Amino acid sequence: MALTIAAVDPTVGGVLVFGDRGTGKSTAVRALAAVLPPMQASDCAYRCDPARSTEACETCRDGGTGQTKATPVPVPVVDLPLGATEDRIVGALDLERALTAGEKRFEPGLLARANRGFLYIDEINLLEDHLVDLLLDVAASGENVVEREGLSVRHPARFVLIGSGNPEEGELRPQLLDRFGLSVEVTTPTDLATRIEVVKRRDAFERDPEGFAAGYDAANAAVRGTIMAGRQRLRSIAVPDATLEKAAQLSLRLGTDGLRGELTLMRAARALAALEGDAVVEWTHLARLAPLALSHRLRRDPLDEAGSAARVERAVGELEAAA
Structure with a gap:
């Protein structure tokens, strides 16, 4: 995810x-x-985006060959x-x-x-x-x-x-x-079925790498299609003020430094909504992504033996209960 x-x-x-x-x-x-x-790219050494001249290299900005020839790469x-x-x-x-x-x-x-x-x-x-x-x-x-x-x-x-x-x-x-x-x-999986499945797939790959990869072509294409659809929807996803308020409250409760935490949480939640076809970012998106966006930004608390991800999940639960 x-x-x-x-x-x-x-x-x-x-x-x-x-x-x-x-x-x-x-x-x-x-x-x-x-x-x-x-992606569409110019034929320069840096594969510049033909649609973004302000971010191009000198060759593309000066009207070189990189700006006139774009190919999918x-x-x-x-x-x-x-x-x-x-x-x-x-x-x-x-x-x-x-x-x-x-x-x-x-x-x-x-x-x-x-x-x-x-x-x-x-x-x-x-x-x-x-x-x-x-x-x-x-x-x-x-x-x-x-x-x-x-x-x-x-x-x-x-x-x-x-x-x-x-x-x-x-x-x-x-x-x-x-x-x-x-x-x-x-973490290392602890359930028996998952461990067995991992070993079986690895063994199947080593026996026939090309055949194994071909068996996942359809699944790869489905993920690719989901990413493309998410990119197209991203600009239209709404982020209500109430959702931003929840993100800020969560960061304040956890005591994260700066504003990068809630900015990242908002952007990630919007991308998740785009991936899943939702038109509006809701609290459920924030709650799912909070451990990913905030756990590595927490200060160490010598009085709290819980891991950082557990502390974030606990704060999410407290915020839900307060609502």
Whole structure:
């Protein structure tokens, strides 16, 4: 649900998936590429949106070939490996061209590849601090600026950030944690039927990967259609003042810092309503999404042993009872 909400409305702010090892976190994120509708893109290195000239690169803005030729392409889902260098992420001088032809040419990095798509970081809690700062700057501005080796390059880098990790291996920096719109806690399934089904599907995939994938083509197409319909309905979804008041009351009750919590909750609830074909955002949408939008924004309470998601659910129940 969190991933499809981010696909419908990227302004929600990304998804953080934390939980036990071996629970399919990375598999689920990488599978997102198979259900995303294609996008119209220019033929430049950054796949600019032909309909948004203000967010285009210099080539497209100057009337280059990228602006005149648009084709449908898959939405990128780019992996950022833990060992990636800063040059690999932001881009750098094309050394081969510089040495062979004496030309200074920019070689785009992972941020360029992820433009208008999804940037996935596995084990994000182990990412080096200077790379975290870099990602925060680019995610906030939607633009990557490279000033090095005589190069001065500025290009669009608007992406949905998705991170996953195991909390036992280290916590996430608060600055990065707050940037994620939604957070999901994944635990190892405890019911026997689910565990058996997971093992059977994994075994079936290993025996016949192509046949297994083909068996889910119809299901993938259904999810793709739901996402496309949700995007079309998103602008028409109404958010009444009474619903906004409930979101603000919930954030106040939980003591979240700033206003990012209720903004995210409102955007996510609107996307969920669009996905489900509802015309108006109701309290039921807020209640379902509150643990995802608010649990990672709570301050630690040494007097409360309950987990953050449990604290949010308790606050939701108290607000319902008060009404």
